[in-house]
Amino acid sequence: MIRLFSMMSENYVIDTKLGKIRGKLASNYLGVKYYSFQGIPYARAPVGSLRFKAPLPAEAWNGVLDGTKEGPACPSFLLFDWVIGNEDNCLNLNVYIKELPKNGVPLKPVMVWIHGGGFTRGSNSSKLNGPGYLMTEDVILVTINYRLGVLGFICLEDEHLGVTGNAGLKDQVMALKWVRENIISFGGDPNNVTVFGQSAGGASVHFLTLSPLAKGLFHKVIIQSGSALNSWASGVRGVKHICEYMKTEENDEFKILNILQNMTVKELLSIQKNIPDRILAGFQRFFAPVVEKPSKDAFIYEEPEHLLKSGNYNKVPIIIGTTSNEAVFHRGARVFEGLRWSFDCKLEIPLDLRKELSEKEEAEVVEKICNFYKLPADVCEESSFELKSDNLFVHGCHRSMNYHIETNNNPIFCYKFSFEGSMNHFKNISLAHYPRTYILCMYLATMLGTGFMRSMLMKIAYSVGFKEISGSAHGDELSYLFGSIFSRQMEPNSSEENIMKRLVKLWTNFAKHSNPTPENNEDELGIRWIPIEQNKHHYLDIGDELTMKMNPFSERNKFWNDIYDEYSKK
Known part of the structure; x- marks a missing residue:
């Protein structure tokens, strides 16, 4: 039964199981009103003795919670040593609804968004994950925070200390439990929940399908440019x-935990920043998901590939795909971090495969990579984009999809996002001659500029010059799912508005019907999205038009399939 709401002086109060929440009116990109409830705690503050540990459910509160302002982000470094967020109340979520709940009105499909950021950055902030596009459809949107980096993914070997790893993923499970218990108060259907995410958010969604802790908490998933089989998703x-960085020979994990729990957030993030990602034997983050020791509280205690092969996971309908040129964003990330361009073909061998190779086999694989990708002796960054796209994102998603075909009887829809438009902001950032200038001007145009000032700032941003490289970069589809500080005014009937409407319709159709193009909507989209079959990898190319094609990146995926078949000993 839906709990009643009250309206007083433009305040909108909804009564949940934990207490009352006051929301506010907001407007979608067309100026149509929707309702916003932000900063809602779904777990207790992970501070003191709770730092690094699995989350505990939020406690009930007295009075009316102010949900008209966003809650804090989970701590991370944004730029240089600038810490954003805080631990207190960072485990919060936002709920956006088109209309207030009423008895007798059917419950709405729920979409839960998990942000990306390499498990080290990001938040549920509406400045990056604005609901203004999705709120044109009759769904409920939930955006969540989860702990990042060392705070969310440190793992101790002594399980008695309660720091067994994957705290950030366990946060996501706790948020989904909150949705199951409370979303009906907002008019949402707890039995129709779609979880979707991009990059580390996409990998998180994939991990949730593999976790016994998440069983029954969702009913469909959308996995965008991420997979549990990507090497960067392995911690x-x-x-x-950490001990090596701290220059301590202490091997008592109890004492180490006590030291870490008494550090400031900035001290902890400095440790994280100064422990570089492991690029030897493939790109790997130190603070990322791990396979835990078996227990009833473990998020995952078998290797993802074993679970996928065995079919021992949460089987639900799936949308999975990547962009057409993922690694363009690699350039932007490198420039943004102040890193010089370097290339070593040995480090392009995926982590899980390279661990198994002898020195002779490694040399053979390097030669095959160079020949297949036609890499010149003086490899430039642009000539490595296909290789890096495959090893960072494409082939991991492809392998995952192949396993799901074998063991999941639900429909699996594959896509490639190839649209190139003025709102492909990740590509713009990556290819701008002065990326920081572009970001600063876009930010100021949105936050400070109005009228003439906004126009001038936008003009400066787009005058920095861009490299000419084809394809859609990692994250570019987000500009057409969410409004953000980088969003430009949508020109009516522009190609950007058209692709936004199509993408939003496909994603919300899937949330409503488990099918992105149900029969009664085929005419509206002009296409029927065919799910993949064994040996028939249909995919939807999301470009200037929607087009069904076969076998995305077929030659490149076949190359890596053959490499794995020949050299993998597991």
């Missing part, structure tokens, strides 16, 4: 690397 157990 490191133990704290030896």
